[in-house]
Amino acid sequence: xSTHGRWTTGLLTDSGVRNxxxxxxxxxxLGKPIAEASALCIPTAGYGGPGGPWRFISGQSPxxxxxxxxxxxxxxxxxxxxxxxxxxxxSWVREADALLVNGGDALYPCHWMRESGLxxxxxxxxxxxxxxLSAGSMVLTPRIxxxxxxxxxxxxxxxxxxxxxxSIFPHLDSPDCPENTMAEAERWAAKINxxxxxxxxxxxxxxxxxxxxxxxxxHWKLLNPAS
Numbered sequence: 769x770s771t772h773g774r775w776t777t778g779l780l781t782d783s784g785v786r787n788x789x790x791x792x793x794x795x796x797x798l799g800k801p802i803a804e805a806s807a808l809c810i811p812t813a814g815y816g817g818p819g820g821p822w823r824f825i826s827g828q829s830p831x832x833x834x835x836x837x838x839x840x841x842x843x844x845x846x847x848x849x850x851x852x853x854x855x856x857x858x859s860w861v862r863e864a865d866a867l868l869v870n871g872g873d874a875l876y877p878c879h880w881m882r883e884s885g886l887x888x889x890x891x892x893x894x895x896x897x898x899x900x901l902s903a904g905s906m907v908l909t910p911r912i913x914x915x916x917x918x919x920x921x922x923x924x925x926x927x928x929x930x931x932x933x934x935s936i937f938p939h940l941d942s943p944d945c946p947e948n949t950m951a952e953a954e955r956w957a958a959k960i961n962x963x964x965x966x967x968x969x970x971x972x973x974x975x976x977x978x979x980x981x982x983x984x985x986x987h988w989k990l991l992n993p994a995s
Contacts, residue, residue, distance in 0.1 A: 869904030
């Protein structure tokens with residue numbers, strides 16, 4: 769399966785970098801050890817969900833992202849960007865090896881990625897690895913499905929950025945999300961009307977030059993595969 773042919777270097781995870789296979793995929797995308805790479809974390813989605821973003825920023829989240837041993841980790845808060853000189857924050861983004869994008873409410877960072885201008889910048893970031901966590905992964909898809917709408921977006925629907933051409937149903941069989949069963953995923957996918965990956969905490973989707981590879985030490989399934 770291919771993506772839309774735009775900026776597509778990323779690792780779209782369910783629950784962060786939880787195993788050796790996903791870690792190896794991240795290092796491969798970076799082209800260098802994590803200890804030699806700089807990252808910017810984007811915590812914004814956490815404000816749209818319970819708990820807030822502080823665990824994500826501090827590296828104390830149970831979903832490993834910022835605490836992986838990066839050379840440096842900065843914070844890029846999307847809601848603040850409209851009040852900052854654009855050339856300044858764009859330079860921060862371009863200098864980063866990776867963008868670590870928090871989970872929470874997918875439509876909230878989607879709105880602020882568009883509002884801030886980051887969404888328009890993404891296609892030009894050919895040397896930057898996008899690392900998504902749950903909602904941070906889902907924000908790149910065409911739509912998330914009404915089941916994952918946590919707040920009413922300005923657009924009034926469940927559409928997201930559409931950087932990739934597949935949707936994601938996360939947290940399969942998670943104890944924290946007992947409703948996220950395969951049966952529920954199949955009902956969700958029937959309404960998505962496009963390719964959709966169902967993934968669990970041990971799974972990530974690696975996107976490189978338009979090619980898709982599922983990296984998993986757990987369970988996943990592709991629904992509505994493209995013909």
